[in-house]
Amino acid sequence: MTPTTTVEYIRYxxxxxxxxxxxxAYARAAASLAASPExxxxxxxxxxxxxxxxxxRIRWTSVDAHLGRLFRILPGPRPLAPHLAALSARPGTSSTRHAPPPCQARHQTPRARPTRSERDGQGGFRKxxxxxxxxxxxxxxxxxIEEMQHYTVTGVAGTGKGAGER
Known part of the structure; x- marks a missing residue:
């Protein structure tokens, strides 16, 4: 397994x-991920x-590489629904038929914080x-989206006997 510091999980x-x-849609979006060095x-x-x-599940080289050094994850839970509503309310957007309203799940939402990377133009995948x-x-x-979170890999990992049988 390639070392990484950030794994993003998005639950739908x-x-x-x-x-x-x-x-x-994700097959199309995968081209952007595959071409991304982050x-x-x-x-x-x-x-x-x-x-x-x-x-x-997306494994990123780091949270900075994913979100850009312009962001930091602030401690404490924050409501997810308002942020998702803002994204889906952009002109020209649509939603899936019969999609449930965004849940009020709580997550840590990135907030902008200017750093040297802003001057350097190195904004990560999101920028x-x-x-x-x-x-x-x-x-x-x-x-x-019901949940969108970023996790740090702990190093507790391994393979089972079934891995050799595939």
Missing amino acids: RIALEDQEALKT CIDHELSHCEEERERYVL GGRFPAFSSAIRPYVAA
Whole structure:
């Protein structure tokens, strides 16, 4: 496993009739991730028990590389719904049919903080040239996000016996 400091998990609830469109959108968005030097890898998974649930996992080289040095994660939970509503309210956006309203899940939302990277023009994936295409592809599903969090890898990891049998 490639060393990393940040793993982002984005949890969605997607109506059955919108699931193929979600996968198609992420297939388009994946090109931006694949071309990004900040992204190590990514994976969209579908829940076997609850068929309307999906989780996107993205491994970033660092939180700064993902969000840009202009951001820092502030301590304490913050409401997720207002931030998602602002994203989905942009002109020309749409949402999935029958998508539930954004939940009031709580997460730590990045806030802008100017640093030297602003002067250097090194803003990470979110401030870079690949983000607009990524955002455009997945924008219809922003309202279906239930959770968006960034995690630090602990080093507790391993493989099971089944890994050698594949």
